[in-house]
Amino acid sequence: MSTVGAAIGALGLVGALAGPAAAAEPRDNCAVNLDTGAFTCAATEQQALRAVGAQADLVIARTYDGADYTGTVLAWTQARACTPAYDAEWQWADLRSTAAGNLNxxxxxxxxxxxxxxxxxxxxxxxxxxxxxIDASANLxxxxxxxxxxxxxIKFS
Ligand SMILES: [Ca+2]
Structure with a gap:
């Protein structure tokens, strides 16, 4: 009985430690799926794109919270390329809700x-x-x- 109890105790300890350890991983790569509105952040951009169901989509823009394309990066994705005309093909009305640590x-x-x-x-x-x-700017x-x-x-076109 004591052996079983020790095993359960060990499993419980592993479970308790997994949460804080996972939460401490860097989550500086974020993604927004402009088709569905889904957004998340993860350790890598590939993971973030997969999580929002955009792994087959095009990245149409990346926004960064640091100058020179540094810091938390948010990849904006959409199923097709933009047209040449400026007509606001996609938009995001509230940058407080992008999962990217609040990019407002x-x-x-x-x-x-x-x-x-x-x-x-x-x-x-x-x-x-x-x-x-704006096509690109290292220093807005x-x-x-x-x-x-x-x-x-923000609008995209
Ligand atoms: Ca503002």
């Missing part, structure tokens, strides 16, 4: 792919000042009157 007023650099550009808005729901359409502070740590909503 935190995006500092951005890259785009597959013919897409991004437009940043100071306010939620595309209100307030808007940036120009240098765009217009300054767009580092400012965007609260």
């Amino acid at each position: 007023n935190k995006i500092s650099s951005v890259r785009t792919y597959n013919q897409c550009d991004v437009r940043l808005f100071d306010g939620l729901n595309f209100t307030g000042a808007a940036s120009t359409w 502070a240098a765009i217009g009157d300054g767009w580092s740590n400012r965007a609260s909503s």
Whole structure:
């Protein structure tokens, strides 16, 4: 009986330690599936893309909370490339809800792919000042009157 008790105790200990250990892993790679609205963060971008069901999708943009494409990265995915015209093909109205540690007023650099550009808005729901359409910027502070740590909503085209 004492052997069984010891085994159960050991399993319980392993279970208790697994949670905190997993939570302490870096989760700096995030993904948003613009088709479904699903978002999450994980240790790698591949894991994040799989978790939001976007592993076969195109990454149309990456936004970073640090300048020079550093820090937490959020990959925005969609099933097809953007069209050449600027017509806001996809959008995200509230950057407080991106699972990326709350990217509201935190995006500092951005890259785009597959013919897409991004437009940043100071306010939620595309209100307030808007940036120009941006193809890429390693330092959003240098765009217009300054767009580092400012965007609260975002459009893609
Ligand atoms: Ca803002």
